[in-house]
Amino acid sequence: MSKSTFYTSIGYKILMALSGLFLMFFLLQHLVINSLSVISPDAFNEASHFMGTNPLVQFLLQPVLIFGVVFHFIMGFFLDLKNRKSRSINYAYNKPSANSSWVSRNMIISGLTVLAFLGIHFVDFWIPEISTKYIQGDMSGMHNGEFRYFHELHEKFAAMPRVIAYIIAFIFLSLHLLHGFQSSFQSVGVSTSKTRMTFYKFGNIFAIIVPTGFILIALFHFITQH
Amino acid sequence: MNLTLEIWRQKSNSEKGALETYPISEVSEDMSFLEMLDVLNEELIEKGIDPVAFDHDCREGICGMCSLYINGEAHGPDRRVTTCQLHMRKFKDGDTIFIEPFRANAFPVVKDLVVDRSAFDRIQQAGGFVSVNTSGNTQDANTIPIPKDDADTAFDAATCIGCGACVASCKNSSAMLFVSAKVSQFSLLPQGKVEAKERVINMVNKMDEEGFGNCTNTGACEVECPKGISLDNISRMNREFITANVKK
Ligand code: HEM
Numbered sequence: 001m002s003k004s005t006f007y008t009s010i011g012y013k014i015l016m017a018l019s020g021l022f023l024m025f026f027l028l029q030h031l032v033i034n035s036l037s038v039i040s041p042d043a044f045n046e047a048s049h050f051m052g053t054n055p056l057v058q059f060l061l062q063p064v065l066i067f068g069v070v071f072h073f074i075m076g077f078f079l080d081l082k083n084r085k086s087r088s089i090n091y092a093y094n095k096p097s098a099n100s101s102w103v104s105r106n107m108i109i110s111g112l113t114v115l116a117f118l119g120i121h122f123v124d125f126w127i128p129e130i131s132t133k134y135i136q137g138d139m140s141g142m143h144n145g146e147f148r149y150f151h152e153l154h155e156k157f158a159a160m161p162r163v164i165a166y167i168i169a170f171i172f173l174s175l176h177l178l179h180g181f182q183s184s185f186q187s188v189g190v191s192t193s194k195t196r197m198t199f200y201k202f203g204n205i206f207a208i209i210v211p212t213g214f215i216l217i218a219l220f221h222f223i224t225q226h
Numbered sequence: 227m228n229l230t231l232e233i234w235r236q237k238s239n240s241e242k243g244a245l246e247t248y249p250i251s252e253v254s255e256d257m258s259f260l261e262m263l264d265v266l267n268e269e270l271i272e273k274g275i276d277p278v279a280f281d282h283d284c285r286e287g288i289c290g291m292c293s294l295y296i297n298g299e300a301h302g303p304d305r306r307v308t309t310c311q312l313h314m315r316k317f318k319d320g321d322t323i324f325i326e327p328f329r330a331n332a333f334p335v336v337k338d339l340v341v342d343r344s345a346f347d348r349i350q351q352a353g354g355f356v357s358v359n360t361s362g363n364t365q366d367a368n369t370i371p372i373p374k375d376d377a378d379t380a381f382d383a384a385t386c387i388g389c390g391a392c393v394a395s396c397k398n399s400s401a402m403l404f405v406s407a408k409v410s411q412f413s414l415l416p417q418g419k420v421e422a423k424e425r426v427i428n429m430v431n432k433m434d435e436e437g438f439g440n441c442t443n444t445g446a447c448e449v450e451c452p453k454g455i456s457l458d459n460i461s462r463m464n465r466e467f468i469t470a471n472v473k474k
């Protein structure tokens with residue numbers, strides 16, 4: 001594959017789809033671990049400690065993830081800008097709702113909302129984690145003689161505004177994936193006349209179940225301490 | 227019926243254009259949209275006003291010359307028809323109809339509603355053909371067996387008339403539906419397979435060079451395409467583009 005392969009419209013499309021697919025896979029993994037916090041705090045603590053201290057996760061998967069997220073949204077901005085610039089004079093009267101869905105036309109809006117959420121999420125969880133582990137050098141995962149992960153998570157969801165922000169963000173993530181899931185299979189050329197509808201259906205299920213899962217977990221922690 | 231037309235008027239590419247209002251009366255619902263414009267132009271000529279320039283040729287939905295963005299949709303509100311096949315019965319007495327040129331930087335306005343779609347010709351020239359070499363013993367096409375499904379899918383792709391409605395409807399001004407139809411119509415057939423790799427690469431590169439936007443799979447093109455060209459063609463082109471680059 002030559003260098004110029006990716007510097008084409010289809011090349012960008014494929015990279016966008018691959019990073020999106022990777023992020024969806026990550027999301028699923030994240031949901032599974034989060035759901036442990038509802039089922040068994042101990043299991044959640046174990047899983048969190050493993051993810052937080054395993055060198056492979058920390059020094060390989062985590063950087064890949066960060067790169068994936070940053071790449072995805074920078075590419076998203078870039079393509080959105082390029083696409084806007086390909087029509088300098090717009091229609092005086094346009095009726096896009098006649099031929100396409102809102103979610104498909106507003107990936108940048110749903111994406112930006114998710115990005116804003118990622119900002120909060122980093123401040124909430126990621127920065128404190130990194131600070132505890134790599135700045136203070138405390139890799140034990142312990143606080144007052146027990147694993148700290150479950151308590152940290154639980155306490156974060158005491159504040160109503162945070163829970164509301166989470167719910168809004170995950171609704172937008174759902175909108176993003178209602179288009180993004182099937183779109184990525186079209187982008188990488190896997191979708192055919194026989195499979196396209198299956199990707200649509202599966203995408204709708206994924207886009208509703210996964211964000212709803214995150215919302216329910218946040219609500220669970222909110223409700224169980226009020 | 228009586229209508230109010232809001233028509234984009236622009237003297238030339240270098241001059242600024244604007245919408246202008248033209249009332250028109252006694253429009254028959256049996257008229258085609260272009261016939262309605264013919265009537266308007268007759269009236270304008272009689273009044274000494276420059277008639278509205280618009281593209282047309284066959285007037286039966288096969289040449290792809292007619293264009294027009296009518297009330298926010300390419301080829302107007304009907305489905306699977308070109309503007310020349312659109313009937314005035316799709317509108318009601320008293321309606322205001324907005325008529326604008328197909329908009330995309332790759333389709334510059336020539337005059338009024340006429341745009342230059344020669345970017346499509348240049349994409350075709352980059353690979354949308356099967357080279358026929360004059361060897362003197364070219365095999366008769368009918369002697370090559372082709373699976374029915376492939377022949378049908380290739381034929382469906384070949385019904386693209388190159389009108390540009392896909393580009394006009396796409397929020398990104400992407401030409402992927404057109405290019406993928408032109409790629410598919412050849413690559414599905416044994417005669418076209420020989421040059422399939424170079425074809426997809428050259429046509430995609432030309433498409434990018436002409437300044438069309440990037441596809442985000444909104445599917446607007448498929449809905450507005452007068453020939454019902456399927457999005458499957460876009461996925462097929464993506465697939466072919468990947469394999470062509472991997473096996474280069
Ligand atoms: C966990 C978070 C995210 C996931 C799982 C995700 C997933 C996806 C997927 C699967 C696609 C479809 C790719 C394709 O059509 O081939 C996509 C497209 C897109 N994403 Fe995201 N995304 C996420 C975050 C973001 C963020 C933070 C932005 C910020 C701007 C963003 C902006 C976009 C844009 C603009 C597109 C459309 C680009 C195109 O189709 O060419 N996404 N995303």
Ligand code: SF4
Pocket residue numbers: 385386387388389390391392393403404407447450451452453454455
């Ligand atoms: S794909 Fe459809 S809309 Fe696009 S140029 Fe061909 S016939 Fe016209």
Ligand code: FES
Pocket residue numbers: 281282283284285286287288289290291292308309310311
């Ligand atoms: S004039 Fe030929 S398709 Fe409309």
